[in-house]
Amino acid sequence: MTVPPGLRYTPEHEWVAIDGSVASVGITDHAQRALGDVVFVSMPAPGAVVTAGEPCGEVESTKSVSDLYSPVDGEVTEVNEEINDDPGLVNADPYGAGWLFRVRLASADGQLPPGLLSPADYAELTKDIE
Amino acid sequence: MTDPQDARPRRTPLTALHERLGATLTDFAGWLMPLRYGSELAEHRAVRTAAGLFDLSHMGEITVTGPDAADALDYALVGNLSALAPGRARYTMICEPDGGVLDDLIVYRLSGEEFLVVANAANTAAVYAALRERAGGRDAAVADHTDGYALIAVQGPRAADVLAPLASIDLTGVRYYTGHRAEVAGRAALLARTGYTGEDGFELFTRPEDAERVWSALTEAGAGHALTPAGLAARDTLRLEAGMPLYGNELGPEVTPFDAGLGRVVKFDKPGDFVGRAALAERAEATARRTLAGLAGQSRRVPRHGYQVLWDGKPAGTVTSGAPSPTLGMPIAMAYLEPDVARQAAGGAAGGRLAVDVRGSAEPAVLVPLPFYRRPA
Numbered sequence: 001m002t003v004p005p006g007l008r009y010t011p012e013h014e015w016v017a018i019d020g021s022v023a024s025v026g027i028t029d030h031a032q033r034a035l036g037d038v039v040f041v042s043m044p045a046p047g048a049v050v051t052a053g054e055p056c057g058e059v060e061s062t063k064s065v066s067d068l069y070s071p072v073d074g075e076v077t078e079v080n081e082e083i084n085d086d087p088g089l090v091n092a093d094p095y096g097a098g099w100l101f102r103v104r105l106a107s108a109d110g111q112l113p114p115g116l117l118s119p120a121d122y123a124e125l126t127k128d129i130e
Numbered sequence: 131m132t133d134p135q136d137a138r139p140r141r142t143p144l145t146a147l148h149e150r151l152g153a154t155l156t157d158f159a160g161w162l163m164p165l166r167y168g169s170e171l172a173e174h175r176a177v178r179t180a181a182g183l184f185d186l187s188h189m190g191e192i193t194v195t196g197p198d199a200a201d202a203l204d205y206a207l208v209g210n211l212s213a214l215a216p217g218r219a220r221y222t223m224i225c226e227p228d229g230g231v232l233d234d235l236i237v238y239r240l241s242g243e244e245f246l247v248v249a250n251a252a253n254t255a256a257v258y259a260a261l262r263e264r265a266g267g268r269d270a271a272v273a274d275h276t277d278g279y280a281l282i283a284v285q286g287p288r289a290a291d292v293l294a295p296l297a298s299i300d301l302t303g304v305r306y307y308t309g310h311r312a313e314v315a316g317r318a319a320l321l322a323r324t325g326y327t328g329e330d331g332f333e334l335f336t337r338p339e340d341a342e343r344v345w346s347a348l349t350e351a352g353a354g355h356a357l358t359p360a361g362l363a364a365r366d367t368l369r370l371e372a373g374m375p376l377y378g379n380e381l382g383p384e385v386t387p388f389d390a391g392l393g394r395v396v397k398f399d400k401p402g403d404f405v406g407r408a409a410l411a412e413r414a415e416a417t418a419r420r421t422l423a424g425l426a427g428q429s430r431r432v433p434r435h436g437y438q439v440l441w442d443g444k445p446a447g448t449v450t451s452g453a454p455s456p457t458l459g460m461p462i463a464m465a466y467l468e469p470d471v472a473r474q475a476a477g478g479a480a481g482g483r484l485a486v487d488v489r490g491s492a493e494p495a496v497l498v499p500l501p502f503y504r505r506p507a
Binding site: 040058062065 | 453
């Protein structure tokens with residue numbers, strides 16, 4: 001299982017990459033392995049206002065369905081349209097081509113909500129499950 | 131027997147091999163089983179287009195032997211097992227006195243006085259107990275030999291090509307639903323042409339100590355045929371596409387074979403009484419309480435086990451199994467519907483009236499005939 005440095009993580013097995021005032025969001029390598037083959041991702045629409053910790057979509061795999069949460073407060077600016085045609089990108093490249101949506105952070109100073117995990121903390125959280 | 135207090139799942143003779151292959155293992159009915167080796171979609175497609183290799187050693191093997199073995203099974207099960215010729219196999223069920231399904235089974239008649247009953251892992255202990263009780267007073271011995279067998283399945287259009295060079299018998303002579311004593315890769319096996327995938331295929335019962343050898347030989351023989359090890363995730367989507375019931379989903383103690391559309395397995399014309407006869411005879415005559423139907427989802431959101439089926443927005447049934455169909459590229463489900471609704475929905479004027487409540491939103495669905503998938507002739 002890979003946990004890239006430079007990202008933040010949530011206990012719901014999502015990652016956040018911060019670039020200025022924009023956060024990119026996806027699910028972790030651990031999550032995609034646990035889910036199995038992803039067949040459909042229901043994502044928030046661009047323009048939607050999302051709240052940290054609240055469900056904003058769903059990830060369907062062959063065996064199960066899981067809520068997709070927003071890790072941050074803000075407004076959705078973009079979703080990864082390629083996931084619609086090829087949901088397998090989430091499995092093949094969860095931290096790259098398999099990114100899901102981008103959020104313009106609500107707080108002007110780009111402050112992140114508390115509770116996001118460092119790579120070390122996230123690796124610790126998942127080490128017993130692996 | 132395993133101590134039920136022991137929470138650790140049991141290992142099959144092949145679990146160590148699955149671990150070496152990097153499989154994702156899961157606790158299934160008290161057994162540590164491969165869920166998938168890599169991509170379950172790829173494993174599913176391999177079985178539809180080439181061949182897949184499965185470890186099914188969690189299945190229960192119960193032998194019934196002796197001069198009264200056939201009589202005992204005629205009384206204990208709903209099928210007519212005394213009419214089964216040696217070498218043949220039959221899909222049948224064991225029911226409660228009230229007609230509810232205790233398990234669905236495949237029974238092999240190995241010889242005149244020797245039967246092998248294959249039960250679902252979760253039900254093996256219950257089936258064994260019921261068979262012992264129901265064989266009481268007859269000259270028939272019932273024994274649970276689950277630990278004495280490994281079970282390996284080769285399934286798919288190229289299964290025969292994979293197995294043929296390793297088998298001591300000519301597979302062209304092995305008909306569907308027959309089981310023969312043979313050798314596979316030089317090891318003794320019961321070689322059966324059965325399966326749970328909707329494809330041609332074979333199930334091989336071997337001694338536990340021979341399982342790795344047989345699996346490895348099949349892997350080598352299958353290298354030129356795109357043979358892929360396949361886990362329980364693929365097995366479930368394969369059987370669902372093939373419209374085959376799964377105990378715990380479509381079958382259970384509250385369901386009779388007639389509810390499940392499998393009334394044909396109940397043989398009222400066999401000699402003597404059998405457990406459940408009176409209740410089942412009543413069910414056979416009565417109007418159906420519910421109808422097992424196939425649904426195709428019209429959105430990408432997938433109906434899953436336990437979801438409510440809606441007709442004009444009102445509850446009209448329950449989904450028993452649902453998954454995104456890898457072969458058809460759409461969500462499919464089996465569901466118990468109110469007979470009225472099933473009739474109307476099949477009438478063709480169902481446009482927009484049938485739906486599944488997928489976590490709070492009504493996703494449109496249409497009734498489709500079972501099975502969802504039938505292999506090309």
